[in-house]
Amino acid sequence: MGFYTDQVVPRIINVACGVKAAEPLRRRVCEGLKGEVVELGFGTGHNVPFYPPTVTGVAAVEPSDVGWRLAGDRIRAARVPVRRAGLDGQSLPFEDDSFDAALSTWTLCTIPDADTALREVRRVLKPGGTLHFLEHGLAPEEDEQVRRWQRRLEPVNKRLFGGCHLTRPTVDLLTNAGFTITALDAFYEQGVPKAMGADSLGTAVSP
Secondary structure, three states: OHHHHHHHHHHHHHHHOOOHHHHHHHHHHHOOOOEEEEEEOOOOOOOHHHOOOOEEEEEEEOOOHHHHHHOHHHHHOOOOOEEEEEOOOOOOOOOOOOEEEEEEEOOOOOOOOHHHHHHHHHHHEEEEEEEEEEEEOOOOOOOHHHHHHHHHHHHHHHHHOOOOOOOOOHHHHHHHOOOEEEEEEEEEOOOOOHHHOEEEEEEEEOO
16 A cells, blocks of 8 residues: 555545636635645645735645645745645644644545644644635535445545545534634535535634
8 A cells, every 4th residue: 555655646636636626615715814824735736826915925734745746836836935844734843823824625534633633733823823624524414324425435435545534524623623613614516426525614713
C-alpha cells in the first residue's frame, strides 16, 4: 500500500477533486477569508484560484510530496503567497494565535485523528478567528438508508482513497472541539452518490 498511497492516491484525488462541478462549492467556502490563512489538506491546490483578495498569505499543510508537486502551476499562478508550512494537521508547527482564518475542504475525512486536528486549528487561530469548512461525512439522521450504505462502503473507500472516512459527523466534530458554527449548509453533491456526497459547508468561530 505504500507505493499506492504515496504515488497513486494523490493523482486520483487531483483528478477527483478538480472536477468543474466542485468549483462553485470552493468559491463559496473561500468567501470571507481574510488575512493570514492556514489551509489543512492543501492537496494539489484546487482552492488557490478562489482565495479572495482579502487573503494576505496561506500556510499550506500538506503531507504528500506528490500532491505538492502537482500543485506547482496553481501555486505559481496564485495572487497571494502560498508556502508549504506543515505536513500533519494533527501537529501544526505554528505558535498559538498565529492565523486569522483556517480553510479545510474535504480533509477531515482523511486525518486519522480529526479531533486533535481541530483542536490544533483552534490553538493556532486568533480569538474570533474563523474556520471555513467544506466536508463530506455522515448523512443526515433521517436518511438511515444512506447511512447504512456509508457504513458498508467505508472500509473499501478508506483503502482506495487514502483513509477517507464516509461516516464522520462533521458538525459534532466541530462543536466538540470548541468551535461555534455560525453558518451551515448541509446538502448532497450533485452527480455524486449520496453515500459519498453528504456535504457540510459553512463557517465556525474559535472563541
